[in-house]
Amino acid sequence: MSTFAPLFAEIWLAVAGMALLMLGVFRGKRSTRLVAGLTVGAFIVAFMAIAGDMARPGIAMGGLFIVDDFAVFMKTLVLLGAGLTLVLSLGFIRRENMERFEYPVLVLFATLGMLMMVSANDLISLYMGLELQSLALYVIAAFQRDSLRSTEAGLKYFVLGALASGMLLYGCSLVYGFTGTTRFEALADLFAVGHGEVSVGVVIGLVFIAAGLAFKVSAVPFHMWTPDVYEGAPTPVTAFFAVAPKIAAMALLIRVMMQPFGDLVAQWQQILIFVSVGSMLLGAFAALVQDNIKRLMAYSSIGHVGYALLGLAAGSEAGITGILVYMAIYLAMNVGAFGCILAMRRQNRMIETIPDLAGLSRTNPKMALAMGIFMFSMAGIPPLAGFFGKFYIFLAVIEAGMYGLAVIGVLTSVVGAYYYLRIVKVMCFDEPADPFDAPVGSEISIVVTVSAAFVLLFLLYPAPLLRSAQAAAVALLP
């Protein structure tokens, strides 16, 4: 029994997912809201199990599965992201012809896959978690079956995602072929300093693995799917995509790079520097000309991933701490911003272009205030939380002596500030357009208010988040 204790949350979610699937099948179409509510409940239980002491640190399933402070930290973020975005989608499901109980169940299975990814301690379990997540995500991207764009998004995501999974798997097989093991600890031992040259095959495998994971976090040059999928997928699904899978994939990328391949820094550092600079540049410049707010958020998320990867490129404990803080803040900003985007409805239809926000500060001051807070925070303007996210990343980069990288990073953040400010400009300076539908729904108001409060007041008491991020980073590094 004790070997299963670390897996409690995952087992619970798997059982709950199957039970909810049954419930949905037997009760039919009307059960969507019930299933969604119960899914949120299942997330809460899993969250408490992970945050509490049910999931004791340890290794399970013969070393395939690991629970440490890092995993706990990331899993909390994943569950928060999944839970909050599911709550945000409750109203949407009802209104937009998505009354199908499979949606919450698929979100649940995707989340289960993410938890597996975060805890993966072996190339095989890594791939299992990743595929469970990806397959569920392909389906929910195309969930609005009668919408051409949604179907297109799903298909595009599937084709490109499958390609990336293939690359990843090929990379894993190369590493296995040249080392004879898939276990992270064994790999780390093999590559430990003083064990001689690393064979070319391993390096090629490493490059393939990095490419596959870069696709999952949508970093340049594997970002092409992101804008289309973000724009095409139903908005609550986009919100979900923007937070949970990204955090999980980032956790996976960090663990793979720092643990099994930790001593091959020299080999992967250049890749990460290139990927991160590319993402920051593309995220900043491509977003300048976007008119669709979901597309804009896609480019913005590419940029954010670029900043987070800077911390990984630094390859130090401070860098990992920086990423963890950044991802936590990124979660709050994105959940809040998507909450606002979900509230953009006129005559009972979703609208998603930036000019539609015109004059929001007069037609709906509260929403404009919240959106303004998120935008300024994403631009990294102090005293909002987004500033602190960038602060710790750049601190680590400077500590690693990569001054050029830091300068490129802050300069792109100035370019990026322009498009966030543009949204504020449209909301506050332009003449009001027709007001949005009111009320927006209590679940959206609550989630948006809580995230706005977090982003605004983070500076008053940043210590707990920093401390747990630091503990998580320490746990990850040997």
Next chain:
Amino acid sequence: MDTFPFLSLTIALPLIGALFIMLMPKDEEVEARNARNVALWTSVITFVLSLFLWGLFDTTTAAFQFAERRVWVDSFAISYHLGVDGISVFFILLTTFLTPLCIMASWRAIEHRVREYMIAFLVLEAMMVGVFCALDMVLFYLFFEGTLIPMFLIIGVWGGPRRVYATFKFFLYTLLGSVLFLLAIMAMYLEASTTDIPTLMVTSFSFDAQRWLFLALFASFAVKVPMWPVHTWLPDAHVEAPTAGSMVLAGVLLKFGGYGFLRFSLPMLPEASEFFTPMIFSLSVVAVIYTSLVALAQEDMKKLIAYSSVAHMGFVTIGIFTFNTQGIEGAIMVMLSHGVVSAALFLCVGVVYDRMHSRLIQSYGGLVHRMPLYAFTFLLFTLASVGLPGTSGFIGEFLTLVGAYQANTWVAALATIGIILGPAYMLWLYRRVVFGDLTKDELKDILDIGPREIAIFAPMIVLVMVLGIYPEPFFDVIRVSVENLVAQSGGTIDGVQAMALVAE
């Protein structure tokens, strides 16, 4: 030391006022009136509170007073550390002095979205006070950048026709400079393991590191001062900002740059500061002469005053980098004087703009016939701006030139050209707007300044005259800190000599 938290309270009061306005019930007419009153009273109380800082100030020490310190982020050795010395205390007073005047100046000029306007202004005040009393670099940066958000909104929402362009330019220029400053803060933290300003002042960095750090700091402060050639955001921002926005921009925000040089560059990076002095002198001299010439060619009153601000700020940077007591005291005095005088001049423009809705010089002429009181006020501030003895402008410019003469004769000589050009454009502006015949029909029934406007101008006039005639109480507070600064930055003249020179 457990003292009454004056500084925290000075920062918190405007925020509390802003929160109060935010929570007020919504009702168009009443709401606007209440918002104005709450904002005015909050800022007046803040001013009174800040007077205690001066009253209780110990002029015999250069140490930071009213210090407050609380652990903020323990794992990164960042603390909430506030304190003032002789250099910063008057900037706080300048901020709290100008804010109520700005709010009164907006009493009628701002008609729509009054609530939001007042909230933005009070938040801005809190941030500005925070900048001048922060004793932790990260905290300083938070306040420094935090001013951007309210100012962005003030220009963007309540500004003129090209406000969007102007406010974006203002925001992005400043941000571009400050992100490099942020990297410098991090580099200094990693070197010294602290962001505490008093500790960093006694940390010595290697010369090589100093040069890079200096350039990063320079990028931020030079934009803020603004120095030529990165001054171009300023005329745009001033022209488009509402009157009170221009007042606070010229009065306080521009002082961040000079204050930054005094607080960070000189004491922390003394060798690099000396190394880069020729560059600063060259840019400043160009600024003084070039922008004065540009000012001569302006047709827009606000733009003219904006360019004159750049010229005055040239004197400030010259004074700061003389590394002697007179130069630095002069620079501080120019900043204080310019803070009041330029704010008053922008208000003078605002007064006629409210009536005629034009800022072009050619729309006016002969105002003295209809507005004698206005003509007097405008004249007084014009003369203060050109540095007529007996006004605050004179003291600062004179001391700066004395300091500059010791440091570099050529710089002093060239800067004097600016002193000649200053009256040229200011008096010419005055002649074209106020004197001459009242020929334009629409000016025939323009009204003179009313009681509200007199109430705004009166304290400014008093302050300008006091600073000009009897500046000793001010120097008394500044002196010890400046001498300490000169010693820290390895100045050439020791304290005793400097005092003797001032006494002469």
